[in-house]
Amino acid sequence: xxxxxxxxxxxxxxxxxxxxxxxxxxxxxxxxxxxxxxxxxxxxxxxxxxxxxxxxxxxxxxxxxxxxxxxxxxxxxxxxxxxxxxxxxxxxxxxxxxxxxxxxxxxxxxxxxxxxxxxxxxxxxxxxxxxxxxxxxxx
Numbered sequence: 533x534x535x536x537x538x539x540x541x542x543x544x545x546x547x548x549x550x551x552x553x554x555x556x557x558x559x560x561x562x563x564x565x566x567x568x569x570x571x572x573x574x575x576x577x578x579x580x581x582x583x584x585x586x587x588x589x590x591x592x593x594x595x596x597x598x599x600x601x602x603x604x605x606x607x608x609x610x611x612x613x614x615x616x617x618x619x620x621x622x623x624x625x626x627x628x629x630x631x632x633x634x635x636x637x638x639x640x641x642x643x644x645x646x647x648x649x650x651x652x653x654x655x656x657x658x659x660x661x662x663x664x665x666x667x668x669x670x671x
Contacts, residue, residue, distance in 0.1 A: 536595045546594075551587045553620070560594065562602070567618040571610050574603070 538546070543555045551566035566587060573583045580603035581591045591599055609617035634642070 536598070542593060546589075549588050551589060560598070561620065564619050567606050568615060570603070570606060571618065574607065 537557050538555060543557070546552050546555045546560060551563050551569075552560055553563050554561040569587070570580075570583050573586075574580065578586075580599050581596070584591050584594065584599050606618060
């Protein structure tokens with residue numbers, strides 16, 4: 533990790549940018565929207581520094597090493613888990629399993645969410661299958 537620390541003035545400056553979710557003396561948390569935008573622009577061939585600058589983020593202030601590290605981390609997460617890998621899940625997951633018994637409503641809500649996820653995955657697989665069959669027909 534970089535040894536570059538942000539002053540209070542620099543933190544305030546960074547907090548004004550809509551692409552920044554939070555800033556501390558040691559680090560920056562970027563919005564999920566910015567991460568998705570970053571990946572889309574990167575895949576179009578833009579360099580990480582360009583993307584940050586176009587988003588109103590001063591690369592010199594942030595530090596080139598931080599930009600490089602964030603770029604590398606986001607690309608790895610995106611290629612591993614897709615858009616879901618770019619989401620900040622820290623507030624949703626404390627790392628500890630819940631010790632209390634879930635209420636019936638909470639169990640139902642979790643099962644419904646899981647059902648929606650599985651349905652979406654099935655739809656995606658159907659579309660992929662259709663595209664593969666169409667590609668084979670063209671050959």
